[in-house]
Amino acid sequence: MSEQTLKRVDLIFGEYSNEKYKVLATSLERTNEDILTDLLESGLRGRGGAGFPTAMKWKYAAEAPGDEKFVVCNADEGEPGTFKDREILYRVPRKVFSGMAICGRVIGAAKGYIYLRGEYKFMVPELKKELESYHEHIKELGLDFTIEIKMGSGAYICGEESALFESMEGGRGEPRNKPPYPTTSGFMKKPTVINNVETFVNVVMIMRLGPDQYKKLGTSDSRGSKVFSVSGDTPIPGIYELELGMPLDRFVDEFGDGDTKAVQVGGASGFCVPRKKFNDTVIGFEGVPTGGSMMIFNSSRSMYNVLHNYLEFFEEESCGQCTPCRVGCQQLLKGIVAVKKGEKKAVYLDQLMKLSESMKITAKCGLGQSVANSFSSIVNNFKEEMIY
């Protein structure tokens, strides 16, 4: 195993500047156009997993007509195998608040919300204390932008942005039809920027370093670094900030236990990459994107069990509103069990594969469109484990 093949970075978790909210203060001295230009130049894409260009999102919201706008920080972090936002909010909350405040100034919002995963309730007292200090500083800086915490209630689907708004508004967590997109009709049907926790921190990093310095990390499609949650069959599970665009084989070299059979990239709704594809898989928007979850499986694991577990999760966590996701998940689960038991012939997997394709293109929301990813990638690569 080669030493230190991956570039470890210390941007996100890097120390605060000496002076509290210094980056925020200097950023607020700049014009909105300047900030947007830097963001665009940096190539920053959303860190929640979908990778929408952040500068564009902010620009659309800034241009959207409306007297009231909102900034929402998505800290629902429900994807199985992801636990990096908790760490970010725990260790560098000021960077998150600063990113939100900069966004608020750029789009013209006076109110920000952190939608915090229900299970992270224990963090609230600390965050509130930190927010008090933030509110004092923001007053001194002369910006009208307050931040409030809204608690989630534990539904996976509420990480989907429009379901998150429904939940924040007190409704049932169900995704909305798109268009309209959040930048024109988000929280309370007002123009809203919703970004992942990590995205806001990246904004602050770009403000501090400048886009040129930031761009030195990553590839042309995937700029910057990313915080990964590494779990599974690894001697060193934990949270690591790594450069984007890394080849998967080097990641496995460094984090695997020497017997890695597959890596599930992007959590239960992500893709399973088998050993034979490690060397031509890139972790980034040009290859396999991830919100941060990297689950490593060694040869002692049954991929059937892994898939069964994911499907059980989705069968329960689908909001249930649209047919492909609600019934599709149940069919995939019942289907693999039937094949395993021999109640259905192995060719039934082909039928299910076609179904998974339909689910991907017809489901109402981003979650529904991705629930079948693990099914198709695991069944394609480990078919024999599904049958025997």
Next chain:
Amino acid sequence: MTKKINLTIDGIHVGVDEGATILEAASSLNIHIPSLCYHEDLCVAGNCRVCVVEQENSKNLPASCATPVAEGMVILTNSMKVRMARKHIVELLLSEHNADCTKCYKNGLCELQGLASQMLTGDHLFLDLVPDKKYTIDMFNTAIIKDDSRCIRCQRCVRTCEELQSVSALGVAHKGNKMKISTFFEHSLFEVVCTNCGQCVNRCPTGALIERNYIDQVWDAIYDPGKHVVVQTAPAVRVALGESLGMATGRIVTGKMVAALRRLGFDSVLDTDFTADLTIIEEGHELLTRLKKALVDKDPTVSLPMFTSCSPGWIKFIEHTFPDYLPNLSTCKSPQQMFGALAKTYYAQKRKLDPKNVVSVSIMPCTAKKFEANRPEMRSSGYKDVDFVLTTRELGIMIKQVGLDFEALPEEKFDSFMGSSTGAGVIFGSTGGVMEAALRTAYEIVTGREVPFEGLNILPVRGTEGEVREATIKIEKVKPEWGFLEGVELKCAVANGLAHAKTIMQNVRDGKANYHFIEVMACPGGCLGGGGQPIPTNKEIRTKRKAAIYQEDMGMPIRKSHENPEIVEIYKEFLEHPLGHKSHELLHTSYTPRKRY
């Protein structure tokens, strides 16, 4: 002017208004995209995904009902990809659905069944999920049955209950594979705020929400030689029944309906319009009495505005939602219940029948009437006043059961007595009708002259769907005994659909409105859009039924309730005078405050 958006659908260029959906654009080209959760009356849900289409340069298939058109869009509604996906979706719905069609009340009328037959789903692509589910059937309600095993979770009912009716008795519970349409704490419909209006039944695409039918009980009564079965037919039935039997929307089928009922074997075919006229006499006098108490006696206990009480969905709504306003409800029973009470008293006496052998059946455009007939207070004849309530749809089924060629039937007349009616009785079937009928009579009682509107048509109170209608009628040159009403401006309001009723009630409660008389009908468009009317329903259909009702009114020789000769007769022979002792015993009732939960 609205901006035009140009797009191409299946190779055809089309320009449509900005904001239109792909589904609407396709429909303007007569391209019918199949759909399930979509309903013209409701907000867009986009959750069944049956209506997906292919969009050029897009990986995903958007739902055409939920996607607005965009300039230059290229859409395919029947590509290979679309057909495969759509078939998968229908197969998925079927796999979760109790497809025991021959045992289903909606067999032949089910939208899912229609799609399944279109898509040749006989090969059952996927596993049957129904055995894994613990579906429940709520059979405890007298009006509506809810069978979760037939539900496809399109949420039309939920949207109906919330948006159109602001009742929210139905909602979505749980998630994922356990997601279901449910009530508060999964109680039976009879234990929750449900008003039994049946608007959800009208919109349910499958057999998940249906009326409780009493067809077999009615047949039993008809075939029982010891029973004398009288049937009454509500005003809105005669303008919609034809739809159930393959006729065009908006056809008036009064005569054929009477002929059909006779052939089904009812002993006497009578008309609810008769008691609608009676309601007007009683309710008109009640209003005038309340006005006198308020204006002359300055009685602080008198409750104004007075609300109409003909719509049992509205009654249950106000009992749950605004119980403090129950004294404002007219104490008059609905025409159905007045009829029932008289059928086993006045009618039985006149026909020399033992009331215990009289079975009274009503044909109603309504599911809430089934609940109303079962109220404990509706037994003032000493028997259950109305034994069985059938919806327009159920009558349609009975007519089909005996193989009558409905369209070829001759036009026959109602039996007498309690069979004659006026135009005023007919318009009870439409929103604003009770108000108009009441004004035609009350104005004349007070002034001795006809209402000052051309052809008796009081257009300002003719309700319009989707709004609260207000009107002011100035009372002038009154008869001496009504002197206290001289110059009074009678303020009226009309609402249809419970969401609008709620708006009116809130205005009344907040003191923003000082009406004297308010007519409320629980269903959109009034009874003609009732929960027991033929399916489907939409604004166009209701508009045609409404036109038919007013056409029927115009064609009646008598158009004012107090001129109905049988009404004159019943007061002479039996009731003596309006609001008299007998009236109070038989024609008036009281109400029960109920909780929200």
